[in-house]
Amino acid sequence: MRVSEFWRLMEDEFGARYARSLASDLILTAIGGRSAIEALEAGVSPREIWHAVCDVQEVPASRRLGKDLKPKG
Numbered sequence: 001m002r003v004s005e006f007w008r009l010m011e012d013e014f015g016a017r018y019a020r021s022l023a024s025d026l027i028l029t030a031i032g033g034r035s036a037i038e039a040l041e042a043g044v045s046p047r048e049i050w051h052a053v054c055d056v057q058e059v060p061a062s063r064r065l066g067k068d069l070k071p072k073g
Contacts, residue, residue: 006046010036012067013059028052 010019023036030052031039039049054064 001047
């Protein structure tokens with residue numbers, strides 16, 4: 001996953017404004033107690049960060065691939 005895809009998913013799920021706020025304010029223990037922005041800057045995989053955000057925010061599996069994609073299987 002590219003960083004641009006991470007931001008698309010964040011904005012699809014949370015809206016453009018809240019996505020940026022969430023990415024800077026939410027501390028994710030699954031990625032070392034960092035915010036999503038800090039983790040991106042540290043080189044953590046955008047996919048790993050996205051999954052950590054989804055877990056904490058309880059995003060259902062049906063919405064984790066974004067608006068245009070449907071889960072396989």
